[in-house]
Amino acid sequence: MIIFSDFDGTLTEEGKLTRAFFDILDWTRAHDHEFVIVSGRSLSWGHFFLTHFPVRACIMEGGGVIAYRDASGEIVEEALVSKEQLSCLQRFTNDLKHHYPHIPLSADSFGRLTDRAIEFHQMDEDWVTQVMDFMDTNKINYSKSNVHINFWCGEISKYLGVKHFLEKYRPAVTPESSWFFGDAPNDESMFELFNNSVGVSNISKYLHKLKHKPRIILLGEENSGPRGVLNFLRNLI
Numbered sequence: 049m050i051i052f053s054d055f056d057g058t059l060t061e062e063g064k065l066t067r068a069f070f071d072i073l074d075w076t077r078a079h080d081h082e083f084v085i086v087s088g089r090s091l092s093w094g095h096f097f098l099t100h101f102p103v104r105a106c107i108m109e110g111g112g113v114i115a116y117r118d119a120s121g122e123i124v125e126e127a128l129v130s131k132e133q134l135s136c137l138q139r140f141t142n143d144l145k146h147h148y149p150h151i152p153l154s155a156d157s158f159g160r161l162t163d164r165a166i167e168f169h170q171m172d173e174d175w176v177t178q179v180m181d182f183m184d185t186n187k188i189n190y191s192k193s194n195v196h197i198n199f200w201c202g203e204i205s206k207y208l209g210v211k212h213f214l215e216k217y218r219p220a221v222t223p224e225s226s227w228f229f230g231d232a233p234n235d236e237s238m239f240e241l242f243n244n245s246v247g248v249s250n251i252s253k254y255l256h257k258l259k260h261k262p263r264i265i266l267l268g269e270e271n272s273g274p275r276g277v278l279n280f281l282r283n284l285i
């Protein structure tokens with residue numbers, strides 16, 4: 049089976065990697081399963097994950113790009129949008145900066161390929177609304193995670209990234225035998241379309257915003273973030 053998991057808030061606790069995260073990796077390895085991070089973070093973060101954690105593949109930028117190690121151990125990237133869509137994104141980003149010269153693009157935007165991100169915590173609510181309206185007017189897709197507003201051109205979702213990954217790279221693995229863990233609205237495509245979805249307990253603050261909720265919602269402080277993932281996996285066996 050493959051354990052797919054969001055990163056921020058699902059594998060981190062208050063922004064930090066803790067013991068529980070490494071226990072999840074140990075558990076996965078001991079039971080001979082694969083662990084794949086599915087995150088809104090940039091492709092450059094994907095390189096970090098592949099370099100420093102025992103993972104063979106990760107799906108980054110909210111499903112826009114897959115990074116993996118090939119048979120010879122080299123890191124390979126596959127963007128899941130076209131060249132035209134990448135140019136559309138660059139054009140819109142220039143427009144956005146022109147309209148809002150002080151817009152706080154995320155520090156990791158330079159390491160992004162298929163999307164860009166905004167640090168919305170540095171903006172007041174009115175400004176956030178204005179920027180989202182500007183994206184709607186320009187028919188630009190976006191989603192809000194617990195850290196960023198990500199925006200892109202083309203069809204990108206965590207679900208499409210996972211589906212493509214399974215079909216192309218792991219055809220012997222069925223979605224029914226795999227699990228996904230998440231904690232926020234940018235995981236909603238997985239909650240909607242991937243049957244085995246689990247929300248860690250800190251998802252409670254977003255539940256009212258979700259049209260599609262995870263099939264299983266963990267409860268209690270002890271099931272927050274990576275501790276919830278670990279408890280759930282231990283109970284599976």
Ligand SMILES: [Mg+2]
Pocket residue numbers: 054055056057058193194230231232
């Ligand atoms: Mg998250």
